[in-house]
Amino acid sequence: MRILGVSAFYHDAAAALIEDGRIVAAAQEERFTRKKHDAAFPEHAIRFCLEQAGCGLDGVDFVAFYDKPFLKFERLLETYLAFAPRGFQSFNMAIPVWLKEKLFQKSLLQKKFQTFDPDFDWKSKLLFTEHHQSHAASAFFPSPFEDAVVLTMDGVGEWATTSVAMGRGNTLEMMREIHFPHSLGLLYSAFTYYTGFRVNSGEYKVMGLAPYGEPKYANLILDNLMDLKNDGTFRLDQSYFDYCTGLRMTNAKFDALFGGAPRKPEELLDQRHMDLAASVQAVTEEVVTRLVRSLAAEDISKNLCLAGGVALNCVANGKVAKAAAFENIWVQPAAGDAGGALGAALAAYYLFQGQPRDAGKIMAAGDAMQGSYLGPEFTQSDIEERLTKAGAHFAVLDDKALISNTAAALADGCSVGWFQGRMEFGPRALGNRSVLGDARSTSMQKTLNLRVKYRESFRPFAPSVLREDIADWFDLDADSPYMLMVAGIKDSRRLEMTVAQQALFGIDKLNVPRSDIPAVTHVDYSARIQTVHEKTNPRYHALISQFKKASGCPVIVNTSFNVRGEPIVGTPEDAFRCFMGTEIEILAIGNCYLKKEDQDPALRHNYKDAFELD
Numbered sequence: 001m002r003i004l005g006v007s008a009f010y011h012d013a014a015a016a017l018i019e020d021g022r023i024v025a026a027a028q029e030e031r032f033t034r035k036k037h038d039a040a041f042p043e044h045a046i047r048f049c050l051e052q053a054g055c056g057l058d059g060v061d062f063v064a065f066y067d068k069p070f071l072k073f074e075r076l077l078e079t080y081l082a083f084a085p086r087g088f089q090s091f092n093m094a095i096p097v098w099l100k101e102k103l104f105q106k107s108l109l110q111k112k113f114q115t116f117d118p119d120f121d122w123k124s125k126l127l128f129t130e131h132h133q134s135h136a137a138s139a140f141f142p143s144p145f146e147d148a149v150v151l152t153m154d155g156v157g158e159w160a161t162t163s164v165a166m167g168r169g170n171t172l173e174m175m176r177e178i179h180f181p182h183s184l185g186l187l188y189s190a191f192t193y194y195t196g197f198r199v200n201s202g203e204y205k206v207m208g209l210a211p212y213g214e215p216k217y218a219n220l221i222l223d224n225l226m227d228l229k230n231d232g233t234f235r236l237d238q239s240y241f242d243y244c245t246g247l248r249m250t251n252a253k254f255d256a257l258f259g260g261a262p263r264k265p266e267e268l269l270d271q272r273h274m275d276l277a278a279s280v281q282a283v284t285e286e287v288v289t290r291l292v293r294s295l296a297a298e299d300i301s302k303n304l305c306l307a308g309g310v311a312l313n314c315v316a317n318g319k320v321a322k323a324a325a326f327e328n329i330w331v332q333p334a335a336g337d338a339g340g341a342l343g344a345a346l347a348a349y350y351l352f353q354g355q356p357r358d359a360g361k362i363m364a365a366g367d368a369m370q371g372s373y374l375g376p377e378f379t380q381s382d383i384e385e386r387l388t389k390a391g392a393h394f395a396v397l398d399d400k401a402l403i404s405n406t407a408a409a410l411a412d413g414c415s416v417g418w419f420q421g422r423m424e425f426g427p428r429a430l431g432n433r434s435v436l437g438d439a440r441s442t443s444m445q446k447t448l449n450l451r452v453k454y455r456e457s458f459r460p461f462a463p464s465v466l467r468e469d470i471a472d473w474f475d476l477d478a479d480s481p482y483m484l485m486v487a488g489i490k491d492s493r494r495l496e497m498t499v500a501q502q503a504l505f506g507i508d509k510l511n512v513p514r515s516d517i518p519a520v521t522h523v524d525y526s527a528r529i530q531t532v533h534e535k536t537n538p539r540y541h542a543l544i545s546q547f548k549k550a551s552g553c554p555v556i557v558n559t560s561f562n563v564r565g566e567p568i569v570g571t572p573e574d575a576f577r578c579f580m581g582t583e584i585e586i587l588a589i590g591n592c593y594l595k596k597e598d599q600d601p602a603l604r605h606n607y608k609d610a611f612e613l614d
Contacts, residue, residue: 001019001020001061001349001353001355002017002018002019002024002053002055002059002060002061003017003018003060003061003062003063003064003345003348003349004016004017004046004049004050004057004060004062004063004064004345005017005018005063005064005065005066005134005340005341005342005343005344005345005346005348006041006042006046006063006064006065006066006109006341006344007042007065007066007067007134007337007338007339007340007341007344008029008039008040008041008042008065009039009040009041009105010039010337011037011039011200011337012028012030012037012038012039012336012337012338013028013029013030013038013039013040013041013042013045013337013338014026014027014028014029014042014045014334014337014338014339014340014341014342014425015027015029015042015045015046015048015049015341016049016341016342016344016345016374016425017049017050017052017053017060017345018342018345018346018349019053020355021349021350021355021357021358022368023142023342023368023369023370023374024049024052024053024374025048025049025052025053025374025375026049026334026341026342026374026375026425027045027048027049027374027375027376027423027425028042028045028338028425028567029041029042029043029044029045030567031045031375031423031567031568031570032044032045032048032570034566034567034570034574035567036201036565036566036567036611036612037200037201038567041108041109041112042341043112043115046116047116048375048376050116052376056116056117057113057116057117057120058117058119058120060125061125062125062126062127062348062352062353063109063113063122063125063126063127064127064128064129064344064345064347064348064352065105065109065126065127065128065129065344066129066131066134066337066340066341066343066344067128067129067130067131067134067157067158067340068128068129068130068131068158069105069106069128071130071158071159106122106126106128109122109126110122110126113126127344127348127352129343129344129347129348130157130158130160130174131157131158131160131340132152132154132157132160132163132165132174132177132308133165133172133174133343133347133351134339134340134341134343134344134347135152135154135157135163135307135308135332135335135339135340135343136150136152136163136165136167136172136174136305136307136343137172137343137344137346137347137350137351138307138332138334138335138339138340138342138343138346139152139305139306139307139311139330139331139332139335139343140165140167140172140305141167141172141343141346141347141350141357141368142332142342142346142362142367142368142369143167143303143305143330143362143367143368144330144359144362144363144365144366144367145167145301145303145305145328145330145359145363146168146169146359146360147166147167147168147169147301147303148166148167148301148303148304148305148330149164149165149166149167149295149296149298149300149301149303149304149305149326150164150165150166150167150172150304150305150306150307151163151164151291151292151295151304151305151306151307151311152164152165152306152307152308152311153184153185153288153291153306153308153309153310153311154183154185154308154309154310154336155183155185155186155189155200155309156180156181156183156185156186159177159179159180160177160178160179160180161177161178161179161180161182161183161184161185161186162177162178162183162184162291163175163176163177163178164176164177164295166300166301167305169356169357169359170350170351170354170355170356170357171350171351172347172350172351178233178234181236181238181241181243181244182234182235182236183236184234184284184287184288184310185308185309185310186236186241186243186249187221187225187226187236187280187283187284188203188206188280188284188310188313189203189243189249190241190243190249190250190254191206191276191277191279191280192205192206192249193248193249193250193262194249194250194254194258194262194263194276195209195262195263195269195273195276195277196262196263196264196265196267196269196273197265198265199249203309203312203313204312205456205459206277206280206281207277207281207313207314207315208458208459208460208522209269209273209274209277209278209458210274210277210278210280210281210282210315211278211522211523211524211526212274212277212278212458212509212523213271213273213274213275213276213277213278213279214275214278215275215278215279215281215282215283216275216278216279217258217275217276217279217280218278218279218282218283218286220257220258220279221279221280221283222283224237224240224257225237225240225257226283226287228283228286228287228290229290230290230294231290231291231294232287232288232289232290232291232292232293232294233291234287239253240253240254240257241254248262250262258276259272260272269456269458281313281315281316284310284313284316285315285316285319288310288313288316288319288320289316289319289320289323292304292320292323292325292326293323293325295325296325296326297325301326302326302327302328303326303327303328303329303330304320304325304326304328304329304330305329305330305331305332306320306329306330306331306332306335307331307332307335307339307343308335308336309335309336309337311331311332311335311484312335312336312427312484314483314484314485314486314528315486315526315528317329317331317484317485317486318485318486318487318526321476321478321485321487322487330367331482331484331485332369333369333372333424333425333426333428333430333482333484334372334425334426334427335426335484336426336427338425338426338427339425339426342425366479366481366533366535366536369425369482370536371430371481371533371536371537372424372425372426372428372430372481372482373421373422373423373424373425373430373432373536373537374422374423374424374425375422375423375424375425375570376422376423376570376571377421377422377423378571378572378590379590380396380590380591380592382572383572383589383590383592384396384590384592386571386572386573387572387576387589387592387594390572390573390576390577390603391600391603392576392592392594392599393594393598393599393600394589394592394593394594394598395592395593395594396591396592396593397591397592397593398591399539399542399591402588402591402593403539403542403543403546404546405593406418406436406543406546406586406588406593407543407546407547407549407550408550409585409586410436410437410438410547410556411438411547411550411551413438413441413444414437414585414586415435415436415437415444415447415448415452415583415584415585415586416435416436416437416584416585416586416587416588417434417435417436417561417575417578417579417584417586417587417588417589418431418432418433418434418435418436418540418543418561418588419432419433419561419569419572419575419587419588419589419590420432420539420540420588420589420590421537421539423568423570424568426482428462428482428483428484428530428560429558429559429560429561429568430481430482430483430530430537430558431464431530431532431537431540431558432537432540433560433561433568433569433570433575434464434558434559434560434561435448435452435453435558435559435560435561435584436464436556436557436558437461437519437556437557437559438519438551438556438557439463439517439518439519439520439553439555439556439557440516440517440518440519440551440553441518441519442513442518442519444461444519444557445460445461445510445518445519445520445557446510446511447583448461448519448557448559451582451583452563452582452583452584453559453562453563453564453582454563454564454582454607454608455563455564457510458510460520460522460527460528461519461520461557461558461559462483462520462527462528462529462530462557462558462559463517463520463527463528463529463530463555463556463557463558464530464532464540464544464555464556464557464558465529465530465531465532465544465554465555466531466532466541466544466545466548466554467479467531467532467533469548469554469555470529470531472490472554473489473490473493473517473554473555474487474488474489474490474527474529475487475488475489475490476529479531479533480529480530480531481530481531481532481533481536482530483528483529483530483558485528485529486526486527486528486529487526487527487529488525488526488527489514489515489517489521489525489526489527493515493516493517494514494515494525495513495514495515495516495518497509497512497514509523510523516553517553517555519557520555520557530558532544543556544556561575561578562578563578563581563582563607563608563610563611564611565611565612566578566610566611572589572590575587575589576589576594577607578607579594579596580599580603580604580605580607581604581605581606581607581608581610582607584596
């Protein structure tokens, strides 16, 4: 049985296809269209999934959409009525779009799918799952657990903003919910907006900025914006926000409480902005930790699964893991709306069709996500043909030479574009569409931010570490294959800062080496860790092993292969273009090995301004 899952029309549109419960393919539309967070109908992602399964749409038993448009419309109308006459301008803009397109999404989907198959039987094949049900299904069914509590936290689905479900075998029971407008995700997005970053894109920047500040405003948030209960449930005082009916996230009352107007994107960051970031991050961690502890106290399972956009907050995830309220935690790597496509397909398979689920088999594999390497891949001959057409000069190396040369380049301080195997599904590059560097370098963090990524200098980078060596370098001895857990650098690897260094202005601390691996050590001695497993990514594991042999260090820098505002590269041409538009020195695509100095200078171009800033 084949089921195609689709998410679209809000942000991060995606498609996923499962066959008899096995995940065959999954990809975000942005990787094909090159439009960051593309919300359009995922035509290219669907086409890829069908090709990967070797079938057309006529070979698919069901198509599942990740939410229910009518319930969203109900929420929209009820919200505007509740706040009337406030928000008329927003209402006047939103309603025509809903009446023209969104309210009739079933008809729109029918037309879109008929371009794949004119005889598409939408009446019997097209299914709709609820938004949080899709998230919960994406977290539980691929997890290595026979049973688990599933906590979903995001901005908002139809009505739910936070939900709890119980997964057992092939069942998933939604137990309780917190409803809009009370939303942890929207609270975080309000501070994303207020500190000058883009909503639904810049939340991870707030998370990265937080360690430079102090949570001076946390009590102000808890005393004024949020009524937080001991069990983690909460309500938000809507008099401070404008997201229900307005065209912005916060209002004048919010501005007055926090001492000024929202930061404009072009304004310099100051200590106040860093303290605001630290404060909302601290409140988020407190809410999530209380929720998790109260769920663990119910003692209905020793396992916890997390999904929804808030589950991409790896710092909060790290706090949850450290609290040890549950014995085991698993986070869906595509925890945001893209993962809803996979969840919709899985919900249709297990919940609608009642198909059996073999948790033991999933556990033996680690999980069902296959390392999240679920996107397109390219044969060696195809790579060579594409690079030749692009004008690239390259050598073709055998596997041993490719690994050896790349590891040597890393040890020499080069930045390396690494394009191998199947593309990752989800927002993180996990060693197949990555830019790599030497974690021991004192300059690599600044170099990658300013000369490769063209992004804010405060942004941290993640370490990829051999799973077998993680406990020697970090305060963590567990799997973290999806870069969704933050833990501290081992005390024995730290370099303590002097009193004078500690007194430096937040971002100035970047230039102070803080450990044996300064390129991946954040200012609070933390790191967003990816454990690399030989079983799921043997080539990447071999590269880091070779680097360890050459340097004594089993840790390298791993960041996504793109510049600021660009989706992660999807094709060899994308990779070569990014290589030629940045200061990346080495590019390895399949077994093709490229040096910057060997390329035609005429192919170099200003890539820095090619994409709208995120």
